[in-house]
Amino acid sequence: MGPDEILARLGVTEQWEVRGDGRWVYAPGMDVRAMARLMLEIEVRWVTLTVSPAAEGGFRLLYHWDLDGSLLTIAVSVPGTRAETVSDICPAADWAEREARDYYALEFAGRKGMPTLMLRPEDDPGLFSRTSELGRHEDPADSARLDGGGDAQ
């Protein structure tokens, strides 16, 4: 099955943008669970999930897949902090979803459990979101600042 047929099967009307790093499509209304089912059925390999905070709020999710060497990137938007899981269909997505919660407190509906991956169990999710302004304008490794401005020994 080719990339165009994949979009047709998923009911996506937008077209692929063909670029040097593969094909990209923004499919805001796409059913991500149907996408995962189709990809697994036709043996399109999971690459990963990239989550980024969106400028207008919420998150932008990029699902990356490998179709016989061609990288397919399917972008969807999540207005709040809740997306749908695909990990019950495509277990390869499990760690990427858990990591997204660790970093951005993004929850994935439909999961049986959502243990931390990189963080400790007692840590609050959303490490990157909580610290989004920290270190932006100064050296985060400045030991004097971390020591409260005291003399560094």
Next chain:
Amino acid sequence: MSPVIPVGPYHPALEEPYKIELHCDGEAVRSADITVGFNFRAIEWLAERKNYTQDLALVERVCGICSNVHTLTFSRALEQLAGIDVPLRAQHIRVVVHEAERLHSHLLWAGIAAEVIGFQTLFMTCFSLREKVMDLLEAVSGNRVNYAMNKPGGVNRDIVDPAMVTATARHISAVMTRDLIPVFTTDRTVRARCAGVGVLTRQEALAWGALGPVARASGLPQDIRKSAPYEIYDRLDFEVPVRSEGDVLARIVVRALEIVESCRIIEQAVEGMPSGPIDAGDFLPVPAGEACARIEGPRGEAFYYVASDGSDVPVRVRIRTPTFQNMPTVALMVREQTLAGVPLIQASIDPCYSCTDR
């Protein structure tokens, strides 16, 4: 209630810190839970606060074994963003170092596997051969671990002694073919410990997104050097070893054969190296946009996503390492295996927790 045996995060059977909890019935493992994050350094977070030059040094520290993978993939993402064409000589040099790192990684792993199997002579042989590769990398880059070879648009150093590189590749290939591959594939000790042990089926490998030698040992012929060639790989003659058994032995055989193929690649890359520049000039400023890059590392595909707003600091860097995908498959491999087989099974994916935890 079945006993739960925790192994790790710090344990003699593990190369690096992680934890595997084995739910056992006597000596048989029924299921396993894996915990990672003990090396977590928030490198993606750091990369979004440092400039591109600093990030190049930062991503090289994602891994102590496949450090070149990370600078290469990051550089390729920036080249995609900036529309930079890498000079042909630089592409040849990149491939030489990329494959030498694969040799280093696979030989290191083969030595550790031999040690876990209990075959000390084989361990010594693998590590003495690996030393030749380390010498090669040191001669080319000046460094034995973090080579600092890649930069967006090319490489930092030329290869000043191509004959030494070719001779080393030929020597490694000869020793592998004459000594190591026959031992790894036919020796009774190796076969007794590895054949039929820790099986990952093709369907499991696909569903769990397994990568690199782990996937290829389970019958998936995926290798983006072939399917999505980068640098000069589309001009080189090499095979991608694939096995269908899905067991520990298949993972050993795939890596052993890949060592020979990497030597072939290095020879071709050196012999066909054209004259010319080794970098395309300054890559800054990086224009606004987003790009992905992938390369086939020793453990499998490494993936980078970089988003730029046109400033000298990226707004988003995503790093997906091969062990991040392969590690969860260990829980499938150890099911219904003996407790004593677990150290070798988990080692058979050539895990890297430094990569995983980033």
